[in-house]
Amino acid sequence: MGPGYGLATPPETVTLRLWANTGRPQDCAHGQEARLPSDTLVTVQNTSDHRRWSAGPDETALLAWAADRAAGAGPHLVPVLDVGRDPVGTLVVDVLRPTGTTLSDALDRIGSPTPGVAVTLSVPLLELACAERDGALLVGCATVDDLLVDDSGAVVLHDRPPGASTPDPVPPTSIPASRVLLLGARMVWERVDPRDEARAQIDALLSAALDGSGGDLRRLLAGVGSVAAPRPVRWDPPADDFAFTARPSVQNDDDLAARLLSAARSLVERGIPLTPHRRLSVRQAMVGAVLAVGIAAAVTFSVGR
Template sequence: METITVHQRWTGPDTGPFAAWVADRASADPTHCVRVDAVGRDPSGRLVVCAESLRGTRLPDALDRIGVPTVGVAVTLTVPLIELAAQARSGAIVLGDARADDVLVDDAGLTVLVDHPPDADVDGHGVDRYGLGQRDADASARDARTRRGPSDGRGRPRQASTSSAALSASAAPSAASRSSQAPGATALLFAVRAVWERVDPREPCRAAIDRAVAEAVDGADADVLRLLEVVRATGPPRPVRWDPPRDDFVFVAPQESASPGLAGVLRQFVEDGVRVGGAVRVPMRRLLVGAVVLAGVVAAGVFALRGPG
């Protein structure tokens, strides 16, 4: 299972959708979407946003590792995504564009959406063209630590500084490479659908959930809330287990006793036979047949030697 670390920087104008996304994300403390680590300006005066570093597995890879998730595991993975989609549809949080595989799953099964702010600058050279200098990055990181502390409460450390090499490595993707992206709420519902499509179709809840997901994708916030009710009604959440369960029947070879008694020795002779030579065992039945034949031959010889009378 491939685990990746996502660290992104974005630049954009200080007005419009990009600035609204930055203001909303910096003032909130969301659990299931990427958060802002530092905000600054480049030499030209444009906003530069440094997102927090996230480590996890992309949702499709996580589903491949899980295999066929149970209903409880699907509830664990999708309920936070549906709640976030409902908040976005109602306007409680601003989400950028994303794809279904922009959802990361950590080792504990926590799902986090790595969305992309709207109207962010896209350049062939990446954000290094508008990137923060080393001094500005360090200062912005110190300001962020002063405002929010060194830890984010989810066990995910915040970076204090980033070198220029990391700036180049976190270049923004081109528009062509993100042609399949959709609005954040829609991408979340696509991810929900991808999870439930892996659940056994024989489960009684599948038909109702498939209908609710289809209605929520093109519906309003009320349809998303209805989907949330349907998913919660399927059953309680269960922990995500990355290792496949053990077989129901485990066959273990019988262990020989260290000092078997007389009954154990007889049982071993009957079951395994008598060892002859190195590793050759003769079944007890053959030994009995051989003993009977030998006894008959000996008796016949004795009677032949004694003769008549």
């Protein structure tokens, strides 16, 4: 499970029926051995943070995607939690919905990212794009809003598996996720200060890689990685996270007396302020006052004689 993937709500149970190649129901659950008893429904843990994808008439593409993703998603792809079949025999893949902020909103909160932060956000996207171009990774389709920054600051692609469907229709702006990865990297570098010396070089490499070959994409990845060392992604909390209110002003004699009493207590406990960093205790002040009065009285008595 990658960083930032947390289950925010208690789990609820749903039922899935898994089918073996023999066509008979197969009892399967987390952490238990699969058996072939009677026709029994299987209870599988599910939460509201999950997303369930169902295969269409041809389930080959979804099976290939699930097998590729289950082999090792890494921290920048959504992990597969369960694969099974529903009561009517349709292939179902359950993935963990990532929690976080969309990349565009995160960039709005960051402002103008430093080259190091831009490297942190864009290099994982470019590595996924290179892996997809080389045939080492299967991705579906997505939109720019499917690029998220999770709680740990890692960028995550939440793609739609090929050949899958959900109750929600496909967004009209959905495009191949391989291109979304490059658009996300370009969106990151567009926020970098144009006066930065590396900005023009990266912009040229991005333009060449968007419609270029695998070599252009690898040159882009190498160029971005050489700009700066990766830096952690941080942003300031919203202004309303810390609300400070002023103390109510004194309106009556009781409050004034309470403030005077508090000031007197502070003088007794902490002393009389002399400088911003020094205080004189009340006891020392009283001893000094008594000595001063005594010396003054002695001088007056001796002069009077």
